[in-house]
Structure formats: structure tokens, C-alpha cells
Amino acid sequence: MAKDTLEIRWHGRGGQGVKTAALLLADVAFFTGKYVQGFPEYGPERMGAPVTAYNRISDKPIRIHSNIYTPQYVAVADETLLGTVDVTAGLSPEGGILINTQREISEILPLLNGYTGKVCTIDAVNISERILGKYFPNMPMLAAVVKLTQFMDEGIFLEKMETSLKHKFASKPQAVQGNMEVLKCALGEVRGL
Amino acid sequence: MAIKERLSGNEAVANAMRQANLDVVAAFPITPSTEIPQYFSQYVANGKVKTVFVPVESEHSAMSACIGAEIAGARSSTATSSCGLALMYEMLGVGASLRAPVVMACITRALTGPINIHNDHSDAMAASDCGWIQLHAETAQEAYDQYLMSFLLAEDPRVQLPVMACQDGFITSHAVENIELLEDEVVSQFVGTYEPQDWLLDPTTSTAFGPYDSPAYLMEHKRQQSQAMRNALPVFKEVAAKFEQISGRKYDVIETYCTEDAERLIVLIGSSAGTAKTVVDELRSRGEKVGLVKITMFRPFPREEIAQALSGAQAVAVLDKSDPMSGIGGPVYADVCVALSQSNRRPLLVNYIYGLGGRDVRPEHIEQVFEDLKKDLRDGGWKDDYRYLAVRGE
Numbered sequence A: 001m002a003k004d005t006l007e008i009r010w011h012g013r014g015g016q017g018v019k020t021a022a023l024l025l026a027d028v029a030f031f032t033g034k035y036v037q038g039f040p041e042y043g044p045e046r047m048g049a050p051v052t053a054y055n056r057i058s059d060k061p062i063r064i065h066s067n068i069y070t071p072q073y074v075a076v077a078d079e080t081l082l083g084t085v086d087v088t089a090g091l092s093p094e095g096g097i098l099i100n101t102q103r104e105i106s107e108i109l110p111l112l113n114g115y116t117g118k119v120c121t122i123d124a125v126n127i128s129e130r131i132l133g134k135y136f137p138n139m140p141m142l143a144a145v146v147k148l149t150q151f152m153d154e155g156i157f158l159e160k161m162e163t164s165l166k167h168k169f170a171s172k173p174q175a176v177q178g179n180m181e182v183l184k185c186a187l188g189e190v191r192g193l
Numbered sequence B: 001m002a003i004k005e006r007l008s009g010n011e012a013v014a015n016a017m018r019q020a021n022l023d024v025v026a027a028f029p030i031t032p033s034t035e036i037p038q039y040f041s042q043y044v045a046n047g048k049v050k051t052v053f054v055p056v057e058s059e060h061s062a063m064s065a066c067i068g069a070e071i072a073g074a075r076s077s078t079a080t081s082s083c084g085l086a087l088m089y090e091m092l093g094v095g096a097s098l099r100a101p102v103v104m105a106c107i108t109r110a111l112t113g114p115i116n117i118h119n120d121h122s123d124a125m126a127a128s129d130c131g132w133i134q135l136h137a138e139t140a141q142e143a144y145d146q147y148l149m150s151f152l153l154a155e156d157p158r159v160q161l162p163v164m165a166c167q168d169g170f171i172t173s174h175a176v177e178n179i180e181l182l183e184d185e186v187v188s189q190f191v192g193t194y195e196p197q198d199w200l201l202d203p204t205t206s207t208a209f210g211p212y213d214s215p216a217y218l219m220e221h222k223r224q225q226s227q228a229m230r231n232a233l234p235v236f237k238e239v240a241a242k243f244e245q246i247s248g249r250k251y252d253v254i255e256t257y258c259t260e261d262a263e264r265l266i267v268l269i270g271s272s273a274g275t276a277k278t279v280v281d282e283l284r285s286r287g288e289k290v291g292l293v294k295i296t297m298f299r300p301f302p303r304e305e306i307a308q309a310l311s312g313a314q315a316v317a318v319l320d321k322s323d324p325m326s327g328i329g330g331p332v333y334a335d336v337c338v339a340l341s342q343s344n345r346r347p348l349l350v351n352y353i354y355g356l357g358g359r360d361v362r363p364e365h366i367e368q369v370f371e372d373l374k375k376d377l378r379d380g381g382w383k384d385d386y387r388y389l390a391v392r393g394e
Helices: A018-031 A105-111 A124-132 A138-149 A154-168 A174-188 B009-019 B035-045 B059-072 B082-097 B122-126 B140-155 B184-191 B218-247 B272-285 B303-310 B331-340 B363-379
Strands: A005-013 A035-041 A050-058 A073-076 A096-100 A118-122 B003-008 B024-027 B052-055 B076-081 B103-108 B133-136 B163-168 B176-181 B254-257 B264-268 B290-295 B297-299 B315-320 B348-353 B386-388
Touching: A005 A018, A005 A138, A018 A035, A018 A050, A018 A138, A018 A154, A018 B003, A018 B176, A073 A138, A096 A138, A105 A118, A118 A138, A124 A138, A124 A174, A138 A154, A138 A174, A154 A174, B003 B009, B009 B035, B009 B076, B009 B103, B009 B140, B009 B163, B009 B176, B009 B184, B024 B035, B024 B059, B035 B052, B035 B076, B059 B076, B059 B082, B076 B082, B082 B122, B082 B218, B103 B122, B103 B140, B133 B140, B133 B218, B140 B163, B140 B176, B140 B184, B140 B218, B184 B218, B218 B297, B254 B272, B254 B303, B264 B272, B264 B303, B264 B331, B264 B363, B272 B290, B272 B363, B290 B303, B303 B331, B315 B331, B315 B363, B331 B348, B348 B363
Parallel strands: A005 A073, A073 A096, A096 A118, B024 B052, B024 B076, B076 B103, B103 B163, B133 B163, B264 B290, B264 B315, B315 B348, B348 B386
Antiparallel strands: A005 A050, A035 A050, A035 B176, B003 B176, B133 B297, B254 B290
């Protein structure tokens, strides 16, 4: 795929909001004037089943309509996938992988099939439960992906996300503040950068 | 001023539906229908449109209600997919022969079985000979634009036929992409107020709709219907020219990409055209003379345009996203062969069945086809023109 397009692949399990994260990432990128694609790979939809979603982000119109096989970045919302799904398949060593885990990076490395690029982690459980009192890994993951990929300014990211969340939670505005807090914390808690 | 947005193909068409001054939308409100009626019913509930939304109990009823509404003199539309379209089948032919200009958003998905929900063209292709005009979109933008153009095409007095405005299920229907929407007033002016030719509730005259058609008359009615379908091709060109004036976006019955000096061409329909264009660019940068012909209007089939576009090529691969199990290839291939049957110069022709049931169509698959064509030319012909792309066990 053309080098002028940023390609990201998301892995998670049904119910963890991976599709929503990919669509929100497309949203914020769109707000900064980029061409975007955000799409899930639909399978038998059920809670807990492995789910994949994709993002393409570019300064030029994106014409390709296929899944992403050689991403620059991969985001894994559920570390239990590491043994069963080949999350580093096709992943560029120039890019990186982000994993939601409480474990040390040294413990994760043996599960990555010898991947030589950047390996980062985020404790999305801790952030989400500490701030929201519930476990929604996708919002910390979203912020961490922006941190890892550096494709947009963090301040602009937060600003656009606030607009997006106000729209998304129009009927329950109390949810906006908590999620914004999650995003801010997550930007500061990515390990292995 | 165009409105820059990022929407899924479903949401884009739901917006077009909201803007199209519709009197009636009848749709089956659950699977196998699409998100389109779901979005649209929200617009109705929130008072954003005055359209009557009829949540019917089946797709057969959805089509029946749309036809009934059209006959009564109301502009109507529906959306469906896969088995839903199959359940409409009986009424598709009825609507076309009644010359009811219903516009349907068709999200192309595999016709079961085996059970599968993903994209291919088996639903639309199985319904392509029911008397409906059929347009296919590459992107969410095209899905939105072509759905809007469909009303002018369907309602034109020279046509008066229903239109299926198709886009690829999931690949564009559920993917968020950049899109430019037109302003409500601009669309409203473009589609105008519906003025039916003949309608049941017209108090000034009396007309019969749907009576028994005896052997003494049926063939004449079919001949007229056939003429209307043939008229749809030049009328679409007129509608596209009008649409270009309000949108700046150009449409035609086919789109050619790098075909002028091309030795090898691929012909296909739908979202894979975008993928194929990136491959054509890549191969062109290496000096290979390859190109693409995308079919936008599949019914009526653009015979002359296709013959013209393929006339200079040495080898052509026609890609079909459905296999009708005819034993001799796919429906697009069959029609391309007819289109070329009277040409003096016929290229070497092959058919590939591809992308069935959501099989991802990757750039390397398209590249493989161009490579195969090169080999066919080198060998001076082929052993088998009925091929499967990216399938195991060949």
C-alpha cells in the first residue's frame, strides 16, 4: 500500500468497542482535514469473539477497498488474543504495536512472534475502572494509539474528541467529562514509547 | 456549498432518502434489511421528514407497498439486501411492468446458501432481469449521488421504470469514508416535485392498473417496457449532466481508467474498482499498459460503450462477483461477450469469479489477473476462460 497512507489494524473481542474506536479515530482524523476510512471486519457477531477493525488515514483520497495486511501500527485491546490471533502478521518493523495489559513489556515480547518494532502497552483496565468505575478499554486505547502513531497533535485530538463526545453523548452529557479524563490520562500512561 | 462529511454508505443513502422529497418509504425493519430504514425511521420520529414510513411485515410487502404508493401517485422508496431482495422477487417484475418508478437502495450481499451475510453481487444479479434499471456504486459518495439521480431517471416520461441503486454490502455500506453531501434545498430542487404520468387517485381521468393482460396485448406491453429500458441509457446521460451542474461530479454509464493505450483491461462492477485503480497506477508506473473499465449502469447494459472501451485492448478479463452456475461463466461476462459479438476486432476474453461471500479482494489478486492476461497473450490463447480468483483447491 502507498506509503503516504497511515494504516492501522485493531484487534479486540466483541463488546470491547474496537469498532467504535476505529470509527472515532476516523472521526478525529476527518476533523483535521484528512481523508479517512474506518471499517470493521464483520464476522459472526457475538460477545467475546475476536474482532478486527481497520483505519486508513491520508492526505490524499483513499481508493483502495480491501482489508489491511501490512499495517504500520496494530492495537490490541485484549491481551488474551496474543496466543490465538497472529496480531503481528504483516506489521511493519518501522511501526509499532500497542497492547492493553498490566504486564511488563518483557513478559509480552515472547508472545509477539519475534516482532522487532516498537512495543508499547497501556493499562486500560486501571484507567477505565479508576475514572469511570467500569471497564471500557476502547477509549484509553484510542488515546494511546494517537500517542503511539503521533499522526496528530494531542491538544487538537482532545479538542476534537470533546466535540465528538458531546455529540455522541448528547442525551447523557455527564459521560463526556469522565471519558475526556480517560483520554487525558491514557495519553500520559503509555509505556514503552 | 457542499457539506464535507464522513459517513458510512448506509448513512449517506439514508440522508439522500431524507432529502429526496419522498411521500412513502416502506421497509422491513429488521435483518436482512439494512441500517438505511433504521436511520430513516429516526428522521421520521424526530420530525426531520414528513414522509410516511411504513414498517411492513416482510420484504414482499415492502415492495408491494411501494408499488401501491407509486400507483396512487406518491414518490416511494425502499432499501434491502440479500434474502430480502429475493423475497421481493415476485413483486419486482410486477412493479416494472406497472411502470412504477420506485427507487430501491440495494446493499449487495450474498444470497444464502451457504449462510453468509457478506458482500457479493449474487442478490442483485439474480434480480437483474426483472425490468429494473440497475446502477452500481464504487464508493459511499457514488451510492449517495446515484440514489439521488435515480429519481430523475425513474420518473422520466421516456423511462418510467423502477431503479435499483446498488452499493457493496459492508465494504462501502458499513465503512466510514469522506463524502460530500449536497444541501437539502439543492437536492429538493434537483429531484423536484413528483408529477406522475398516470395515477390511480387522479380525479380527472380513469385508469386501470394491473388487470389481466391477454395474449392479444401482452407482447405489445412488453415491447414498450423494453423500449423504456433502452431509453434509460441516454436519459441517464442527461440526468448525469444535470447532476454534474449541482455537484461538480461527473457520471456516465461506464467509467474508463487508463484505457486509451491499454493492452490489457479488467472490467468489473462496484467497490473493487478503487482497489483496481491503485493496482493500475502501480503497474503503469512500471511501464505496463493496463487499464480498468468500471460498469456503473448494468441495466440497461451499455453495449456500445463497452464495445468501444474494449476495442483497442489485446486481452480483457471480466470479473464477476457472483456465479450463476450457468456452466459458462458469470452474468457480466456473458453481457460483455454479447456487446463484443459484432465487433470486428475482438480481444482475447476471460472471466473470473471473485469476491464471493465477502472474500476480500486484495490488490495482489487484481495484479494476478493482469499477470494471467500477459501469459494468455504470450501463449496465444487460453485453455479455460471460466476461472476462479483467489480460491483454494484449484
